[in-house]
Amino acid sequence: METEQFNIRMPKDLVQDLDIISKLLKVNKSEWVKTKLAEEVHEEKNKLLMELSTLYANGMISKEKIEKMVGKDIADEMEFIKKKAIESAKKGIEIGRKFRKK
Amino acid sequence: MEENSEKSEYIFDTSALISLGTVKVIDNVLKLTKIVITLSIIKELEEFAKHDDNYGKASKEVLKYKDKLIVKKAEIKESIEYIQTTDNELYNLSKTLSCTLITDDIKFSRHVDGKIETQFSTFFLTLLVSSKHLSKEKALELLEKLRDIRNWRDNIIYLTTKDELEKL
Numbered sequence: 346m347e348t349e350q351f352n353i354r355m356p357k358d359l360v361q362d363l364d365i366i367s368k369l370l371k372v373n374k375s376e377w378v379k380t381k382l383a384e385e386v387h388e389e390k391n392k393l394l395m396e397l398s399t400l401y402a403n404g405m406i407s408k409e410k411i412e413k414m415v416g417k418d419i420a421d422e423m424e425f426i427k428k429k430a431i432e433s434a435k436k437g438i439e440i441g442r443k444f445r446k447k
Numbered sequence: 448m449e450e451n452s453e454k455s456e457y458i459f460d461t462s463a464l465i466s467l468g469t470v471k472v473i474d475n476v477l478k479l480t481k482i483v484i485t486l487s488i489i490k491e492l493e494e495f496a497k498h499d500d501n502y503g504k505a506s507k508e509v510l511k512y513k514d515k516l517i518v519k520k521a522e523i524k525e526s527i528e529y530i531q532t533t534d535n536e537l538y539n540l541s542k543t544l545s546c547t548l549i550t551d552d553i554k555f556s557r558h559v560d561g562k563i564e565t566q567f568s569t570f571f572l573t574l575l576v577s578s579k580h581l582s583k584e585k586a587l588e589l590l591e592k593l594r595d596i597r598n599w600r601d602n603i604i605y606l607t608t609k610d611e612l613e614k615l
Contacts, residue, residue: 403610426603429567437570437574438611444578
């Protein structure tokens, strides 16, 4: 996995608390922080993208705006999903008419 | 009701069958269309069915209708990069039979976009409402059951389909 250096300054109290955790759980401090951070980042990213996808699905934000906020890849994916979902729904309605119960 | 020989064929992957199995509409779909799969799909469903989680329960529901599913062999004449062998089989089968592929796998759907016709499994929810085999209210209830509130991709499918159903 590619990695990048990310330095932060932390309050001394917090570093001391991390020391306690590391000793009690018998884990490497950095590894523990990395794991916890990854969980939080994943959770927050999902939450924010849920909100963004709701705005997009409801037509309250454009693809261009999404692209500026989170990049082309996610914007393209959102556009594809919405178009395909509309197509699937409409096609189902059209084909369903041929099967109508008498 | 159409005779079996007159029914349209649709090819399904595991993700679409899991969705339709979750909301227990496989029997309704079978009344109107033929469900075509490959042996790999049966094997995937049987593997999931060993577990007691949501996927396991949905797989068991689908496998109740195993005898009515049409299993076809798929020769991989053209391989799409970055997708699994199971999906390449389905892609090739769809091309050979000129059949629509029903999949909820967005990555797969994007990779084959423009090469074959694909639809999300919600195609069948609206089809069943439009054909009067399911009420709109029931379809909206089933759509809610399918909704994964922690998945932003599914969220777009849910909200968009809900919007189309409410217009009916």
